[in-house]
Amino acid sequence: MGSMGVPTEYYQLVAALLFTIGLIGVLVRRSALIIFMSIELMLNAVNLSFVAFSRQHGQMDGQIFVFFVMAVAAAEVAVGLAILVAIFRNRETASVDEVHLLKG
Amino acid sequence: MGEAILFTLFSLSAVAFALGMVFRRNAVHCALHLVGVLLSLSGMFVLLHAQFIAAIQILVYAGAIMVLFLFVVMLLNVKGETPLLTPGAAKGFGFFFAFIAFVELLWIVVSQGGTEGEPAPLQALPPNFGSPAEIGRILYTTWLFPFEVTSILLMIAVVGAVVLAKRKFA
Numbered sequence: 144m145g146s147m148g149v150p151t152e153y154y155q156l157v158a159a160l161l162f163t164i165g166l167i168g169v170l171v172r173r174s175a176l177i178i179f180m181s182i183e184l185m186l187n188a189v190n191l192s193f194v195a196f197s198r199q200h201g202q203m204d205g206q207i208f209v210f211f212v213m214a215v216a217a218a219e220v221a222v223g224l225a226i227l228v229a230i231f232r233n234r235e236t237a238s239v240d241e242v243h244l245l246k247g
Numbered sequence: 248m249g250e251a252i253l254f255t256l257f258s259l260s261a262v263a264f265a266l267g268m269v270f271r272r273n274a275v276h277c278a279l280h281l282v283g284v285l286l287s288l289s290g291m292f293v294l295l296h297a298q299f300i301a302a303i304q305i306l307v308y309a310g311a312i313m314v315l316f317l318f319v320v321m322l323l324n325v326k327g328e329t330p331l332l333t334p335g336a337a338k339g340f341g342f343f344f345a346f347i348a349f350v351e352l353l354w355i356v357v358s359q360g361g362t363e364g365e366p367a368p369l370q371a372l373p374p375n376f377g378s379p380a381e382i383g384r385i386l387y388t389t390w391l392f393p394f395e396v397t398s399i400l401l402m403i404a405v406v407g408a409v410v411l412a413k414r415k416f417a
Contacts, residue, residue, distance in 0.1 A: 152357075154295070163352065166344075167342060168268070170344065170345055171332045171333050173333050176274050187308070199369055201376070203382065203385055204385070206377065207382070207390050211390075216308075216312065218403075218404030221405065225408040227319060228411075237323055
């Protein structure tokens with residue numbers, strides 16, 4: 144092992160790629176459900192970045208941060224999906240283009 | 248050498264699954280592709296000596312959160328989107344801004360975040376790096392207060408979800 148490992152930059156590159164794919168999903172998909180999944184993908188890309196830096200510096204604080212990100216993601220999914228179900232019950236749609244009550 | 252091969256394998260499968268997730272029509276297929284991404288990432292976590300995080304990734308994300316997603320997909324019975332992507336100029340803007348964001352991220356990675364000189368080399372790791380015992384020790388000493396705040400956050404989320412699910416809409 145030692146210095147023979149994969150450089151941190153490669154992991155950052157993969158994280159950047161995954162984050163961008165998630166961003167594309169958020170921006171161009173119309174189903175609120177898929178947008179949610181894309182947000183999860185972006186959170187996971189950040190997690191990969193955290194863990195890669197944690198390994199580079201030999202400190203475990205980055206892994207603790209991943210732990211917190213997962214907890215926040217779980218809370219977000221629980222509330223977000225509840226909102227989604229409520230919207231679907233009301234409006235019979237999960238498309239973000241048709242949910243524009245705040246637009247007036 | 249083996250690490251490089253595994254890294255290539257996991258990163259390729261992660262990106263391929265991610266693309267599949269974003270561009271599939273069927274929501275169940277999207278959810279299963281997301282599971283693929285999560286499993287690939289947990290493989291990478293093992294390569295990075297984060298064994299506990301890798302296990303949590305599979306248990307919490309691929310297990311609990313994705314089951315929640317699949318439940319909602321089946322509960323809502325959403326028909327496939329037609330058209331798949333948001334129509335008109337918004338789609339072009341979406342791809343354009345995502346591309347700009349990627350170039351920015353790439354710039355940060357290449358420029359080492361603005362630091363001068365050579366990047367820090369990979370540090371030698373203590374033998375218990377990434378072990379559950381060590382994670383627990385740090386979590387309950389240095390990060391005790393954020394941990395407790397997280398528990399309050401989770402409780403608020405549970406209460407909020409129940410309230411939202413039980414409310415009767417007019």
